[in-house]
Amino acid sequence: MENKRNIGIAIHGGAGTILRSKMTPERETNYRNALKEALEVGYACLQQGQTAIDAVEAAVILLEDCPLFNAGKGSVFNAEGKQEMDASIMEGKELEAGAVAAIQGIKNPIKLARKIMEESAHILLIGEGASQFAQSHQLDFEAPKYFYNAYRYEQWQRLYGKEKAQLDHSEEETKPEEDEKYGTVGAVALDQFGNLAAATSTGGMTNKKFGRVGDSPIIGVGTYANNATCAISCTGSGEYFMRAVTAYDVSCLMEYKGLSLQAAAEEAIMNRLSQIGGSGGLIGMDAQGNIVMPFNCAGMYRGFQREKEQVVEIFKSHRSH
Amino acid sequence: MENKRNIGIAIHGGAGTILRSKMTPERETNYRNALKEALEVGYACLQQGQTAIDAVEAAVILLEDCPLFNAGKGSVFNAEGKQEMDASIMEGKELEAGAVAAIQGIKNPIKLARKIMEESAHILLIGEGASQFAQSHQLDFEAPKYFYNAYRYEQWQRLYGKEKAQLDHSEEETKPEEDEKYGTVGAVALDQFGNLAAATSTGGMTNKKFGRVGDSPIIGVGTYANNATCAISCTGSGEYFMRAVTAYDVSCLMEYKGLSLQAAAEEAIMNRLSQIGGSGGLIGMDAQGNIVMPFNCAGMYRGFQREKEQVVEIFKSHRSH
Numbered sequence: 001m002e003n004k005r006n007i008g009i010a011i012h013g014g015a016g017t018i019l020r021s022k023m024t025p026e027r028e029t030n031y032r033n034a035l036k037e038a039l040e041v042g043y044a045c046l047q048q049g050q051t052a053i054d055a056v057e058a059a060v061i062l063l064e065d066c067p068l069f070n071a072g073k074g075s076v077f078n079a080e081g082k083q084e085m086d087a088s089i090m091e092g093k094e095l096e097a098g099a100v101a102a103i104q105g106i107k108n109p110i111k112l113a114r115k116i117m118e119e120s121a122h123i124l125l126i127g128e129g130a131s132q133f134a135q136s137h138q139l140d141f142e143a144p145k146y147f148y149n150a151y152r153y154e155q156w157q158r159l160y161g162k163e164k165a166q167l168d169h170s171e172e173e174t175k176p177e178e179d180e181k182y183g184t185v186g187a188v189a190l191d192q193f194g195n196l197a198a199a200t201s202t203g204g205m206t207n208k209k210f211g212r213v214g215d216s217p218i219i220g221v222g223t224y225a226n227n228a229t230c231a232i233s234c235t236g237s238g239e240y241f242m243r244a245v246t247a248y249d250v251s252c253l254m255e256y257k258g259l260s261l262q263a264a265a266e267e268a269i270m271n272r273l274s275q276i277g278g279s280g281g282l283i284g285m286d287a288q289g290n291i292v293m294p295f296n297c298a299g300m301y302r303g304f305q306r307e308k309e310q311v312v313e314i315f316k317s318h319r320s321h
Numbered sequence: 322m323e324n325k326r327n328i329g330i331a332i333h334g335g336a337g338t339i340l341r342s343k344m345t346p347e348r349e350t351n352y353r354n355a356l357k358e359a360l361e362v363g364y365a366c367l368q369q370g371q372t373a374i375d376a377v378e379a380a381v382i383l384l385e386d387c388p389l390f391n392a393g394k395g396s397v398f399n400a401e402g403k404q405e406m407d408a409s410i411m412e413g414k415e416l417e418a419g420a421v422a423a424i425q426g427i428k429n430p431i432k433l434a435r436k437i438m439e440e441s442a443h444i445l446l447i448g449e450g451a452s453q454f455a456q457s458h459q460l461d462f463e464a465p466k467y468f469y470n471a472y473r474y475e476q477w478q479r480l481y482g483k484e485k486a487q488l489d490h491s492e493e494e495t496k497p498e499e500d501e502k503y504g505t506v507g508a509v510a511l512d513q514f515g516n517l518a519a520a521t522s523t524g525g526m527t528n529k530k531f532g533r534v535g536d537s538p539i540i541g542v543g544t545y546a547n548n549a550t551c552a553i554s555c556t557g558s559g560e561y562f563m564r565a566v567t568a569y570d571v572s573c574l575m576e577y578k579g580l581s582l583q584a585a586a587e588e589a590i591m592n593r594l595s596q597i598g599g600s601g602g603l604i605g606m607d608a609q610g611n612i613v614m615p616f617n618c619a620g621m622y623r624g625f626q627r628e629k630e631q632v633v634e635i636f637k638s639h640r641s642h
Contacts, residue, residue, distance in 0.1 A: 095564045095597055101534075102447055122533045123560045126423055127448050129532025211450025212443045213422075220541055220566035239444045243416045245541035245569040252573035276416055 006289030007192050008306035009042040011035060011059050013069045014183035015235045015281040018299030020315050028314065031068055035303045035312045038062040042187060043305040052197035052231070053091045053114070056187035060087075060110040060199045063185035069301070070183020072108055075147060075203020083147050085203050086217040088124075089113040092196035092225035099124045099217040103131055105147075107140040110201045113217075115139065123219060184216055186223070186233025188285040196231035196287060198223045198247075214238025220248035227287055229254040230261050235300065236273075236280010244273050250284060261286040269294045327610030329627035330363040330510040332356060332380050334390045336556045336602040339620030341636050349635065352389055356624045356633045359383040363508060364626040373518035373552070374412045374435070377508040381408075381431040381520045384506035388470055390622070391504020393429055396468060396524020404468050406524050407538040409445075410434040413517035413546035420445045420538040424452055426468075428461040431522045434538075436460065444540060505537055507544070507554025509606040517552035517608060519544045519568075535559025541569035548608055550575040551582050556621065557594075557601010565594050571605060582607040590615045 013035060042059030046052070064072025075083035087109035088099035098117025100109055101124065112134045116125055125133055134141070186200040200223045202216040215222035215238035222238070224247035225231040232247040241247075246268050253264035265284045273280070274296050281295020283302060293302045293313075303312035334356060363380030367373070385393025396404035408430035409420035419438025421430055422445065433455045437446055446454055455462070507521040521544045523537040536543040536559035543559070545568035546552040553568040562568075567589050574585035586605045594601070595617050602616025604623060614623045614634075624633035 097564055120531070121560065122531065123563045124534045124539075126532040126534055129530060133531040209450065210441070210443065210454040211447040213445040213447055218445075218539060218541075219563050220539075220569065224566075239442065242444045242540050243418055245545075245566065248541065248566040248569055249573070252570070252577055256573055256577035 007046040007190055008285065008289050008291060008304060009039060009046060009055050009059060009187060009189040010283040010285055010291045010293060010304035011038050011042065011063065011185070011187045011302065012233065012235050012281070012283045012293070013063060013185050013301030015295045015297050015300035016279070017297065018301070018314060023314070031301055031314060032312050034063070034066045034068050035301060036310070038187070039303050039305040039310060039312070042189060046189060046191055049192060051193065052189040052191040052195045053089065055189040055191065056197045056199035057089065057110055057114055059187040060185055060201050061108050064108050064110060064201055069185045070203040071185040071201040072203070073146060074183070076183070076206040078204060079207050079209040083203055084208075085109045085201070086213060087113040087199070087201035088217045088219055088223040089117055089199040090197065090219055090223050090225040091117075092227035092231060095226060097123050097219045097223075099219060099223075100130045101126045101213045101217040102211060103127065103134070105141045105144075106131070106134055107142045107146070110199055112139055113199070124217060126213075184222075184235035186235060186283060188225070188231035188233050188283050190231070190285050190287065190289055194227060194287055196225045196227050196285060198225040198231040198233045200233045200235075215241040215246070218242060221245055222247060224248050224251055226251055230264070230284050230286045232282055232284045234280065234282040236295075236297070237278050240273060240276055240278025241280065243276060244268070244278060246273055246282065250282070254286075261290050262292050265292040265294050269296055328367040328511055328513050329606065329610050329612060329625060330360060330367060330376050330380060330508060331604040331606055331612045331614060331625035332359050332363065332384065332506070332508045332623065333554065333556055333602070333604045333614070334384060334506050334622030335504040336616045336621035337600070337618050339622070339635060344635070352622055352635060353633050355384070355387045355389055356622060357631070359508075360624050360626040360631060360633070363510060367510060367512055370513060372412075372514065373510040373512040373516045374410065376510040376512065377518045377520040378410065378431055378435055380508040380510075381506055381522050382429050385429050385431060385522055390506045391524040392506040392522040393524070394468060395470065395504075397504065397527040399525065400528050400530040404524055405529075406430045406522070407534060408434040408520070408522035409538045409540055409544040410438055410520040411518065411540055411544050411546040412438075413548035413552060416547060418444050418540045418544075420540060420544075421451045422447045422534045422538040423532060424448065424455070426462045426465075427452070427455055428463045428467070431520055433460055434520070445538060505543075505556035507556060507604060509546070509552035509554050509604050511552070511606050511608065511610055515548060515608055517546045517548050517606060519546040519552040519554045521554045521556075536562040536567070539563060541566055543568060545569050545572055547572055551585070551605050551607045553586075553603055553605045555601065555603040557616075557618070558599050561594060561597055561599025562601065564597060565589070565599060567594055567603065571603070575607070582611050583613050586613040586615050590617055
């Protein structure tokens with residue numbers, strides 16, 4: 001049995017072009033407080049003897065409910081003006097997993113992913129069928145205005161601090177690459193029983209078309225957990241993570257090549273993902289309680305909590321954990 | 322550059338409880354002829370100097386067009402009496418990939434997967450959005466009667482209203498575990514330029530509900546290709562393959578642990594997949610032209626073709642390739 005002192009949780013709220021020069025002090029405080037709150041809720045689960053799955057679910061629910069992040073309430077609009085959300089969860093003891101893609105109107109996609117893991121024979125459910133499953137399990141749905149308000153808040157947040165006003169609907173001036181938002185939230189945790197778990201949730205890409213599904217709901221890509229190696233949650237340019245099978249790549253580098261979590265995670269992000277042009281990062285935790293949070297872009301909303309140690313960061317730093 | 326003599330293709334038409342005692346000679350001949358035809362069409366592409374992607378697409382199109390296999394025309398009925406098809410394709414040089422899930426009415430899902438790979442910025446498109454993309458690229462759709470097939474319809478009618486989904490060809494009176502036959506088709510190939518490619522296509526599970534998506538459209542699970550290691554197409558109990566990330570597992574065992582294709586594929590199927598209760602098999606090919614076709618169930622429709630060598634098999638054998 002693992003030593004209780006090793007329990008811990010790490011979270012992320014997305015990675016990308018997050019520049020200090022574009023961040024106001026107020027905005028930064030809002031993000032830091034939201035990350036802090038999610039960490040504390042997740043860590044409290046672990047302290048109270050709950051499992052790693054309970055902890056990552058609880059932390060991700062907080063992040064889904066916060067309009068600052070592109071998941072749950074804060075999900076962006078697709079090309080049809082609707083939110084299509086994806087989420088996945090995995091536990092490292094039995095390698096059980098659940099995931100949902102392209103679901104609309106549900107309050108907490110991560111709760112649905114867990115229900116799928118625990119109460120269905122399947123792993124990935126999508127669209128209207130996933131909604132039916134959620135309804136049959138009494139999960140909460142919200143009216144469009146719940147998500148609509150979040151969208152307005154995000155619009156305002158994007159403009160906040162800029163020296164110009166932007167008329168509604170004037171976003172078409174910006175190039176798609178500039179307007180794409182790869183927001184994702186995620187959590188990984190180690191409980192007192194030595195179990196690892198990982199969870200990831202996203203509202204997808206702004207203005208996405210054609211029923212695009214990214215890496216977040218894919219077990220082995222956006223999310224992976226295995227007590228023998230690590231728990232991983234990824235965020236970034238999803239298609240590149242899919243081609244690199246990033247989350248499972250970290251696990252294989254540890255299991256088959258004998259790398260440490262830190263060496264494996266850095267190899268997966270800084271070399272393998274970067275070589276094919278991918279951008280983003282991941283959070284990872286191993287069964288000894290080590291935590292890594294590598295990314296190859298400007299910033300990643302991230303943090304972790306272990307006994308007497310809480311860290312919340314946004315921009316680049318060279319701190320080692 | 323690879324030696325031209327190493328070009329080759331392997332295909333599968335699903336794995337499961339395929340017992341000699343339940344196979345009539347006529348039915349066996351039909352299956353063998355269909356596999357033979359798909360091999361020859363795919364191999365002809367390679368001989369004519371086309372790429373591995375061309376070869377796997379051509380072979381899978383033949384299998385999709387054949388009503389014997391659970392893909393394309395032969396797809397099973399879901400709980401609503403419709404076919405929802407999944408497919409994926411990947412090439413090993415640039416690690417480009419495309420996939421589609423839960424699409425209805427399209428004649429050849431594998432053609433759509435390739436279009437997504439080559440003409441979109443995305444990898445996985447689903448449902449109605451995927452249909453719109455297919456229509457905008459002039460891919461062929463077919464009316465419901467094209468997919469209608471008396472055998473498949475009866476299969477669905479027997480299960481209709483029952484609270485279970487059934488993998489292809491399971492008999493009503495047997496427990497699912499005892500007589501599962503997982504309908505999927507797939508191909509892997511090596512071309513004269515040393516490029517590997519893999520493709521997989523399926524009509525899913527009979528009477529499936531809730532928008533279930535299995536392993537076939539997931540890059541790294543049902544399909545993977547990397548010139549540095551191998552090309553893999555899987556077939557079997559999809560959820561177990563998803564938890565084991567089977568296709569990429571073979572690649573990692575080769576790249577990170579130094580195993581041969583044969584050792585890696587056997588480890589992935591006979592140990593890793595089997596240990597968590599998964600059932601099925603895969604076809605694999607490496608850049609030297611080695612071919613493997615391991616499975617841990619009663620049978621797998623399979624075959625391969627290399628220079629002056631064509632093999633088609635259904636039941637267990639211990640032949641080494």
